[in-house]
Amino acid sequence: MKKAFSKKLLGGVATTLAAIGFLTGSVSAEDLTVYTAVEAEDLKRYAAAFNEVHPDITINWVRDSTGVVTAKLLAEKDNPQADAVWGLAGSSLLLMKKEDMFETYAPAGVEKLDSRFRDNSDNPVWAGMDAWVAAVCVNTYEAEANNLPMPTSWADLTKPEYKGHIAMPNPGSSGTGFLDVASWLQMFGEEDGWAFMDDLHENISHYTHSGSKPCKQAAAGEVPIGISFAFRAAKSKSQGAPLEIVMPSEGVGWEMEAAAIVKGTKKLDAAKKLMDFIVSKPAMEHYNQGYAVVAMPGVSKPIENYPENITDSMIAMDFEWSANNRDAILAEWTNRYDSKSEPKN
Structure with missing residues (x-):
């Protein structure tokens, strides 16, 4: 069923690959292929923020809707093409964790995230961003x-x-x-x-x-x-x-956006630097421009016309069941x- 679903979604899909590099001076030393379902309008901003810290790493985005990116990753399980995932539904990442598709890594500072937004297992593979x-x-x-x-x-x-x-x-x-x-x-x-x-x-x-x-x-x-x-x-x-x-x-x-390193990447050090940035306060501030709820407590600022007390309406989601x-x-x-x-x- 998984393979049939993956093929069905991928059949008519033209995935857009946009290389976004914000380099300061010399030619990039390394690049990362990053799969995402983040809104296209936000990708340039995310990459620019990352390159302020790591100007020598270029992000090559592969963006599509959540279902398509999920299917693409599953279809590529035995021959992965991505180095990392930055911005995909947490339930999708949990599905892929079950398939042993991610590298074990606890990013620096991940303990600062709300416990609902981090992998609390002994061998963590994902970290949350926003909801x-x-x-x-x-x-x-x-x-x-x-x-x-x-x-x-x-x-x-x-x-x-x-x-x-x-x-x-x-x-x-x-x-x-x-x-x-x-x-x-x-x-x-x-x-x-x-x-x-x-x-x-x-x-x-x-x-x-x-x-x-x-x-x-x-x-x-x-x-x-x-x-x-x-x-x-x-x-x-x-x-x-x-x-x-x-x-x-x-x-x-509700659902969270989350990130992980794809198992088998040949650019593990660069991918770890990316994960460290993904859970950092500057990254959370960027997420807050598109999401009212972010993974790091105390960062979110009020959003105009956003429903008040929205957390009171959020049910207790069982993401593993999903x-x-x-x-x-x-x-x-x-x-x-x-x-x-x-x-x-």
């Missing part, structure tokens, strides 16, 4: 035009008046979509979770292959309601979009709902 939290973006203008009441819960979104008015990310290609599905199965229980998704599917207009896209579409008035993540909603609202950010009363799922059941969850979801997914680019 993104599910939210519902509602275009108030479009909701009024379509006589849609403001939802307050996940259950509300299954009501008949919302039919055809909701967009959501596909969990196979989007980390946000997967955290939604995993959280519903954990929150409601597996039987009731799938029953909820059956009802929600009746009201879905389409599934996207990007976690931010449903909220961007809601912000643009292309759909009244987008299931997305809170930071994207806050950013769109701050840019003037007529959005209401809803944190459903049952609670919301990782261990990922293939089965995606197979079941695809069988039930993939007919409404947008075409892959």
Whole structure:
């Protein structure tokens, strides 16, 4: 199933490889191939910050959505092409940890991270960066035009008046979509979770292959309601979009971005320097420009229009359960709902 899923996702994918080097003087002594699902707009900034500390190491980014990067790494397990992963869902990294795909390394300063954002095993292989939290973006203008009441819960979104008015990310290609599905199965229980998704599917207009896209579409008035993540909603609202950010009363799922060194890299010393930077305070300050919750306590600054007391809405996610059941969850979801997914680019 894993191989079939990997091949399916990789089949039509054109992965963008962008070499971003910010060198100060001489030719780079070393380069690192780094796989990521970080928003493309942030990559240049991350690389520049790293090169302020290590100007002799160039980062060659390979970026795609969470599902595609996860599938690519799994497909390359026996012939790895990446040196490191910087910014991929924690549940994906836990899946790959189970497959023994990462080098053991505890970055310098990792003990300063919140315990939820670090590998606390005797042989740590990953470290967390930040967290993104599910939210519902509602275009108030479009909701009024379509006589849609403001939802307050996940259950509300299954009501008949919302039919055809909701967009959501596909969990196979989007980390946000997967955290939604995993959280519903954990929150409601597996039987009731799938029953909820059956009802929600009746009201879905389409599934996207990007976690931010449903909220961007809601912000643009292309759909009244987008299931997305809170930071994207806050950013769109701050840019003037007529959005209401809803944190459903049952609670919301969340996921962390994390990093690791790929086992077998021939550039282990450089990869360790990268991991040391990834958990540093300067790196956390950069993450805070795109995420309200970062791994190092005391670093986060308030984000305009970000929901207050959002941690009160975050459920206790079991990331190991999500990782261990990922293939089965995606197979079941695809069988039930993939007919409404947008075409892959």
